[in-house]
Amino acid sequence: MSQRTIIEAAKEKVPTIDLADLLCGPAHLRRVGVEWVGRCPLPDHEDKTPSFTVNPEKNVWFCHGCARGGDVIELARFGWGYEKHEVQMAAADLLHEFGHPIPERPASWYRKQERQKPIRDAIAQAKFAHLRRRLFRGLFLPSLVRSEDQDERKEGAVIFWEATEPLAEMMVEHLAEASS
Numbered sequence: 001m002s003q004r005t006i007i008e009a010a011k012e013k014v015p016t017i018d019l020a021d022l023l024c025g026p027a028h029l030r031r032v033g034v035e036w037v038g039r040c041p042l043p044d045h046e047d048k049t050p051s052f053t054v055n056p057e058k059n060v061w062f063c064h065g066c067a068r069g070g071d072v073i074e075l076a077r078f079g080w081g082y083e084k085h086e087v088q089m090a091a092a093d094l095l096h097e098f099g100h101p102i103p104e105r106p107a108s109w110y111r112k113q114e115r116q117k118p119i120r121d122a123i124a125q126a127k128f129a130h131l132r133r134r135l136f137r138g139l140f141l142p143s144l145v146r147s148e149d150q151d152e153r154k155e156g157a158v159i160f161w162e163a164t165e166p167l168a169e170m171m172v173e174h175l176a177e178a179s180s
Helices: 003-013 016-024 072-079 084-097 107-146 150-179
Strands: 030-032 035-038 052-055 060-063 068-070
Touching (some): 003 084, 068 072, 072 084
Antiparallel strands (some): 052 060, 060 068
16 A cells, blocks of 8 residues: 555545544634634643644644644654654544544555565565574673583584574564564
8 A cells, every 4th residue: 555545545534623623622622703712732842821723724733832733643643643654554543533434455556465475485584593593602602612522512403493483483573563
């Protein structure tokens, strides 16, 4: 799915005033001319006087106190604590919060995933092998070297090598989760 599709769908289906009303709370915005005014709902801005405005005609918001503004996606991003690179997740949560379906991914996305799967699998296998060797060398090899009995070293090496497999698998999974 292109990033633009889900973002455009959220901008099209969810008015900024609706999200502002949700974030500010019922009856905390009042109409002043064409705009709605209230205290800033953003979690990192303690607003003592109303400085937050929403213009429903233009479908934008601005806070004069924290000098931030934008469209409904930016309000969701700031209001719900998403980072700039998580804008697509903010748009998906926005659609979900207001009961709209999240657009389906196009067939081309699935074809691309299938084409790239062997490469992703090879990278994951290389990470696994690398981490497994590093674990063995760093954690277990020093204690094996201390043993003077050759048979004991070989037996210990087999046991320790097998012990690195689940550890390396967990580390690869953790790295994959951290990068997504």
